[in-house]
Amino acid sequence: MKQSILIQSGSSRDIQFTLENGAGSDAVHTTPVYAYAVCALQTDSRLEGIGLALTLGAGNKLVCDAIDYLVRHVEGREINELMADFGSTYKKMADDPNLRWLGPHKGVVHLALASVVNACFDLWAKSRCQPLWQLLIDLSPEELIATLDFSYYEDILPREEALSLIKSQAAGKESRLGILKDGYPGYDTSIGWFNYTDEQVITNIKKSIDLGFTALKLKVGSANADRDIRRAELVRNAAGPQARIMLDANQQWNLPKAIAICKKLMAIDPFFVEEPTHPDDILAHLHLSKEMSIPIALGEHVPNKIMFKNFIQSGCMSYNQVDAVRVGGVSEFLLISLLSRKFNIPVLPHVGDMGQIHQHLVLYNHISLGHPAILLEHIPHLKEYFKFPARVLGGRYKTPQDPGASTDFKEFVLEKMALYH
Incomplete structure (x- = not known):
């Protein structure tokens, strides 16, 4: 209607x-x-x-x-x-x-x-x-493409190729609708904020696992690298060998330091290391990716489709963390998702919106573009302020049903x- x-x-x-x-x-x-x-x-x-x-x-x-x-x-x-x-x-x-x-x-x-x-x-x-996810998956490929600006993408993902990519995923679309019932898997960022004590981190891990999370993230990037390594080992021991452990350095290492610390962190088998160095330094990320085996996740501070275009083509990006409240909104997010799909790089968004909009976008990515449903970050600290807060039960995002992008704030x-x- x-x-x-x-x-x-x-x-x-x-x-x-x-x-x-x-x-x-x-x-x-x-x-x-x-x-x-x-x-x-x-x-x-x-x-x-x-x-x-x-x-x-x-x-x-x-x-x-x-x-x-x-x-x-x-x-x-x-x-x-x-x-x-x-x-x-x-x-x-x-x-x-x-x-x-x-x-x-x-x-x-x-x-x-x-x-x-x-x-x-x-x-x-x-x-x-x-709800936004429903609108997006109901759009025809042509209608979806009409919302995007392909400027400077003509050489790598022209409009006609993007249209063909969407259409090529139609055959498996029906089989991927099950995610709406199952819920999209989340990971818990809030177990290991930088200023939390070791005791808080251990307590938070136990609570998180009891809530159904099997993937957890720790903030690293300390002035003293020994602190990062010790806390990473602590998280691995507390969470167990099956848990996915992510590490987020928030851009704090230069290249030599990133190489040295990441080689030591390999011992805990991280799922990825996030923002290991300056977010504009493509060559540093490429060099790091060749020096150690930990997958690199980046995108929280990558500001636009052109930077993503270069990171994606470079081969250093294992997981794409494009954020719709950092790049030019939903439209640019979708274009970057399409390019990432072409290069078979999974999209695991950073959730500057606390997951409100992104819970819709990852459903579109999975159902209509065939992106694997791996993980969506979960940060619950602002949920009391939203009229329709993201709901995560058993470690999975429940499919939103209210009209819109879940961005309305409560009246108070x-x-x-x-x-x-």
Whole structure:
């Protein structure tokens, strides 16, 4: 069922949450503030499109200012007409000449683009009374392709090839629908935040396993490498030999240090090491991948499709952690997923949205693109603030059923925000 809905105006909302007791801490952020630069699209109906981009504190206001500029590209547009050729509007926003000097396609302006794009997809799904995953898998390949901007991908994934790739997966689509009932497997990031004591980590591991998780992540990247190695061994011993253990260095090692530490960490058989060095240094990642056997996961701080294009082709990326609230929203996420599928690199998103949007996107990736359903990160610290929080039971994400992208906040959050500002 389609509703004709006009986007009358758009505006930003600055929503921030201070985490406590060491939650969210890593080698960079010792006292993190999880912040969302929110795009809200007001319409001629009761529906509102809500998009998210993640930041970590004071910079959130800069992204909100950029949102307030970019929304002019979608104001006055009917949502179905807009999304029928959204790739063209996406390109106009991404290449806006007034902001291009500030990017292009990275930093504040690209985060703002993510928020606006995500709001459009949320509104589109709501206009059809569908959860986002359902909307995406119901679209014809041609309709899906029309939401993407293939600029600079013509040499590696032209539009016609992307269309053929989607169509080639149709034969197995029915058999992959079982994931909707079974739930998408998750992994627990929250057992091993950087500032947690060893005792907290051990306690958290036991709780996590009791909740059904079989995959866990530890934050590393300490100034003292011995601490990382000791804590990694502690996690392996507490979780047991069958558990998948991921390690996240949050970009803290230069190449020589990454090589040396990763070779020692190989002893605990990690499932992957995440962001082992500077996120722009493709050659360093490539060199590291040849020096040690731990799979490399990256993408949390890879800002756009061009950087992903180069990382994917380089051969150093084992797992693609593209994040729809970091790159240019759902549209760019889907394009990067298509390229990753071509190169048979699994997509395990980083969840700056706390898994709210990504629980929809991984279902599309698996059902329509044939990506393997491996794992989706789970971080529960903000679930009380969302109107339709992601639900994880028995270590698996339950399939969302409410219309939209699961990005609506509860009323008390909006009221608190209004008082704060």
